[in-house]
Amino acid sequence: MPKQVDHQERRETIARALWRVVEQRGTTHLTLREVAREAGISLGQLQHYFASRAELLGFAMDLAGEQGARRVGRALAGLGERPHPRAVLRAMLVELLPLHADSRVTSRMSAAYVLEALHDEEVHARARGALLQGRGAVEQVVRQAIADGLIAADRDPVVETDLLLALTGFTTLLELRVVEPDAVLAAVDRHLDGLFAWEAGSAGP
Amino acid sequence: MPKQVDHQERRETIARALWRVVEQRGTTHLTLREVAREAGISLGQLQHYFASRAELLGFAMDLAGEQGARRVGRALAGLGERPHPRAVLRAMLVELLPLHADSRVTSRMSAAYVLEALHDEEVHARARGALLQGRGAVEQVVRQAIADGLIAADRDPVVETDLLLALTGFTTLLELRVVEPDAVLAAVDRHLDGLFAWEAGSAGP
Structure with missing residues (x-):
């Protein structure tokens, strides 16, 4: 099931981008847009993985x-x-x-x-x-x-x-x-x- | 110094509005605009008291x-x-x-x-x-x-x-x-x- 693995991997990549945002800029103004930017993907792509x-x-x-x-x-x-x-x-x-x-x-x-x-x-x-x-x-x-x-x-x-x-x-x-x-x-x-x-x-x- | 007392009172009123926002809606999306609304004043008025x-x-x-x-x-x-x-x-x-x-x-x-x-x-x-x-x-x-x-x-x-x-x-x-x-x-x-x-x-x- 390579498709599923890809999906999980992509979700983990996004989660790690979230961690970096939290570490560097805090959580007060944390937005999906900011996480997408950090992960190097569009907001739409991110929302495909996390609603x-x-x-x-x-x-x-x-x-x-x-x-x-x-x-x-x-x-x-x-x-x-x-x-x-x-x-x-x-x-x-x-x-x-x-x-x-x-x-x-x-x-x-x-x-x-x-x-x-x-x-x-x-x-x-x-x-x-x-x-x-x-x-x-x-x-x-x-x-x-x-x-x-x-x-x-x-x-x-x-x-x-x-x-x-x-x-x-x-x-x-x-x-x-x-x-x-x-x-x-x-x-x-x-x-x-x-x-x-x-x-x-x-x-x- | 009635002016100064008023100033302090108004600041306390705004602080209490902030507490209510924190209690009711949390701090994640806390904005000055939301606090101004809760205090019943404009954002500009609030910014007169807190920059x-x-x-x-x-x-x-x-x-x-x-x-x-x-x-x-x-x-x-x-x-x-x-x-x-x-x-x-x-x-x-x-x-x-x-x-x-x-x-x-x-x-x-x-x-x-x-x-x-x-x-x-x-x-x-x-x-x-x-x-x-x-x-x-x-x-x-x-x-x-x-x-x-x-x-x-x-x-x-x-x-x-x-x-x-x-x-x-x-x-x-x-x-x-x-x-x-x-x-x-x-x-x-x-x-x-x-x-x-x-x-x-x-x-x-």
Whole structure:
């Protein structure tokens, strides 16, 4: 099915053009026309692949999400055969934060997508679905670590998962250079130390 | 100086119109024309008070920040004469999160402002300044609590302040209904418990 492959390839090329526009000129005035110009095609050609701004943004977000998952996968593969859950959670969190160029584009696009979601039910449902899926993956690691005795049994896995996800709040602090990357990594490590250091907890053995 | 008062009043009226536009229709396509329409004035009249979109957004952000500070002040006043630093930090955090209509508008506007800041140096400097000021206020409470022996002396005040600010990451989770308000409050309380429960820490007395 070479036709279908071409179609998918063209859609990915357009999504990458969108990423470049987001990275270079921001999302405030993002238009399909601008993305078409960046992709070197006409607006009409772009609209053949994406009927609306929301559809293009959704596709570009999905593609960015897949690439992010692949980056996390590579980071986990580098941790050996049975990585410690602390290292797994750290790799997931670090990938979500705008600490390098690839994740910065994803993070900026996500921010624009969330704003769009507030006034577009379809975008809202899609963004919510992706976040719930990510939340589920983190909660699974937390629950397994509790089952394995690596996190204290009196910790609530739902609360601890929410707290881990909330650390994505470092995104804004990084983007505005209120906190430097080293300080963010120190804080993430401090949080993970507190989560896993159950010898130190009052409920410890 | 009735003229100056009028000028300030008119600017506040326009800022409130901007808030309504942000609340009702989002920030993605926010234009001065739309805000003028909402304020019931012409675009030319609006431009007499604000030369640019960035200037209007900056003023509206400052005004929202002042109102937020006043809400925190009222919440703190309700805590009695010498409130516990845990209650002070909780009041500050809760006010930053989109848990009620007023703070939701501020939070959505901030999100739009941060995106604008990525490609506008003046907005970046202004947003960064406001965040650094807020960060300083939180760090002061944390340092005093350490000095008073309410937070363990081996906690790093900079890292703990960063972790508290990172909890604003709940904003996105709330907006996309990935986490409910009650769960956010439970997680904030859990984090504060961990910060103040120094009897439980390995470095405790």
